[in-house]
Amino acid sequence: GRGEVGHESESENILSGFKTSTVLSDSAREKNIFIHGKLADQDAVVILEKTPIREDTLAEIFSGSRLKLEMRNDIYCTYQLQAPPHLNEIKTTVVCPATEKHVKKYQRQESSLVEETGTDYQSITLPYIQKQSFSVQWVYNILEKKAEAERIVYEDPDPEVGFVLLPDFKWDQKQMICILIAITHQRDIRSLRDLSSEHIPLLQNIFQKGKEAILQRYNLPASKLRIYLHYQPSYYHLHVHFTKLGYEAPGCGVERAHLLADVIQNLQSDPDYYKNRTLYFPLRADDGLLSKFREQQC
Amino acid sequence: GRGEVGHESESENILSGFKTSTVLSDSAREKNIFIHGKLADQDAVVILEKTPIREDTLAEIFSGSRLKLEMRNDIYCTYQLQAPPHLNEIKTTVVCPATEKHVKKYQRQESSLVEETGTDYQSITLPYIQKQSFSVQWVYNILEKKAEAERIVYEDPDPEVGFVLLPDFKWDQKQMICILIAITHQRDIRSLRDLSSEHIPLLQNIFQKGKEAILQRYNLPASKLRIYLHYQPSYYHLHVHFTKLGYEAPGCGVERAHLLADVIQNLQSDPDYYKNRTLYFPLRADDGLLSKFREQQC
Known part of the structure; x- marks a missing residue:
């Protein structure tokens, strides 16, 4: 007993x-x-x-x-x-x-890799996201300082290129693994798929000022940082992940993560890169979006 | 012996x-x-x-x-x-x-992220690789069936687009984690940087036939596979990694891995993508190449 x-x-x-x-x-x-x-x-x-x-x-x-x-x-x-x-x-x-x-x-859920063309995004993924209308109220609470205000590490308040940088709440801030998220003040960018060359100044701003803020606060130079976006993201309000190189953060695998530096280069060489490009990402067996892909692609 | x-x-x-x-x-x-x-x-x-x-x-x-x-x-x-x-x-x-x-x-070492432009590759990385002349004799042993012949899962003997597919020797083959490597018969492709549109047939061949061979041998469909190259690779003879999605293989992080499907798309839209693109990768503190970058970039 x-x-x-x-x-x-x-x-x-x-x-x-x-x-x-x-x-x-x-x-x-x-x-x-x-x-x-x-x-x-x-x-x-x-x-x-x-x-x-x-x-x-x-x-x-x-x-x-x-x-x-x-x-x-x-x-x-x-x-x-x-x-x-x-x-x-x-x-x-x-x-x-x-x-x-x-x-x-x-219980673990198996994942499957999905191939999403630009057309698939328009006909399968976008309608699914819109129908689900996942709440991002908690994101707005952060941006409006209604919650987690004391956790903010850095803010650029500009409505176009501004963002809020704060620790991911997976991180207890005791381990030197450094998990932060930059959340854009712009509210109409759902994900990588919505990005075009007009967003390059926003992305460069996050890249530069995020690195500077982390150097100041955590004494971690840019060369120790992995800076990336997820696709699919876990919520559809544009955000960028900063994690310490050497810490194998869940979701930093090549099948889901996109280096911010690569995203900027890709948009510089093709303004519509993420509108047209076929993107690959894993979905869990119980993800409703996976069923939609299976229905439409069969 | x-x-x-x-x-x-x-x-x-x-x-x-x-x-x-x-x-x-x-x-x-x-x-x-x-x-x-x-x-x-x-x-x-x-x-x-x-x-x-x-x-x-x-x-x-x-x-x-x-x-x-x-x-x-x-x-x-x-x-x-x-x-x-x-x-x-x-x-x-x-x-x-x-x-x-x-x-x-x-030896355990911290890593730093390096930014390598196409010019840096020509002036820093390529001379370094050439001077080191890392031995790939063990790769030639495999291609010539002088070693590990019985481990080969699939071979396409074509000298241009052919390759040998075999389990990575990190994998004991009992676990359903599936770690295989496809090694090209072509011997003059060092890495991603040497790829141009002329190699698309080779890459597509590895992509297609590798997936088919793994489905046949291991009953794993393509949707369960992460298929990627490393940059920098650990040896300079072109090879492609196949690992099971869900198995967090070391080196599958976004900072070092490049999805083969993305590589093919990038070469299709720009034949010289990997000649000109700035690439990011981690190097360990004791890597001689890191010192070269520090010398030249300061």
Whole structure:
């Protein structure tokens, strides 16, 4: 029961009775897996995650393991190494009984890459966005200082080229990872697709003044910054992300992010680049826009 | 020696004689560690990375493991799990003899974003690449079937538009993360910068046939693939990366990756796009190219 906080102890293997229903998600990169199933007739979520490799165990791993050669090419060899189990543990978390909320929390949605021509944008995406009329009231609250005013790092109040720069609220501001967002005062630019050469001064202003403000406030030079837009964005009011290079921010992958510097160059060489260009982006399986694409493209 | 391309086999534990000098870097998130040391008096780099947890081994892990209770609180328990060694392998890569370059490559370093105009490429980057003359012998071994021949997933032997598709050796091929590389038979294309409209047929061929081969072999449709090039690449022989969407492959960030579909579109609208365009990419603090940029741009 509650309060029996365990000192490390041998326990019967309660997992030998666990019946897997489904893998909710897993990460090959992080070496973890989230599993939904039954433990003695109760719903349970079991999370397995391999432990990091500790420097102080290396000597014992090298001397006490079995090796199987996999591949040899030039100076490179790869092996499968079987380490002594006590040096290679798996951190295991059991949530039992688990509610539906636990199950949903750990469930991953697969994404599919969508190909959107300029025409697709007009006939599929734009009508979908307009019909959904996602609220961006929280953005207007920021721009009007009705909320989060004390969090603003920098503001250029100009109605044409101005913007507000503030920390993304995913960032606790303790880690030096630096996640900020610049939100434009102009309210009629939904996304990359609405940009044309007339917006170059706005974009250059965000690029320059954003970098300066971050250097002043966080002492981070421009060469340490990844400055980009998302397409599709998570809300349809133009905003630019600033994150620290080296921090692999979710959404900074090539399939969704567009470097602001590239966007400016592209608009300089072709004013209608983002009106006509085919753009690629991932959509989650449960995204309504994905269904619209599937209907129209089949 | 060379040419003894390994079929999986038991090998003596060559690592029992490995003497660690220093840990170059490690990642608690990714459960890997990069170690510099000596193997029979030769410099060597050893990379250990825990393998992802496979769904098809879960039942055996649950029934065949030992559990130690760590913590119990309300509906949450955590355990240390000791799995049977054959279900919990550590992927091991040995580079031996390792050059100073290998050691540097794996050493943790901060990166800086570099801005490279077309002129910078000609005056700074190209001379640097030519002077370094990085060996791509291992690439030629693959193209000539002197190594890794049995790993080839698909080949188009055409000397102009042909390529070899094979799993990246970061990938153990058990996980459905799908990391493959297409290497061109053409040997004179160093990178994105060398591409012009004449290469569109080559790029389209890789795009189409690569997708088809991956669908056939791995049953993964194109909509689940991220297909991209790196700039700067890690070796100067043109190659294209295929990774599964949802797997956050290292190097798939917007600051280094270029979607093949975008590259093709850009070359279609401007044959010299990659000759003239300013490109941005991160370079590590110890990269000789970064020093060259700092010298010339100050």
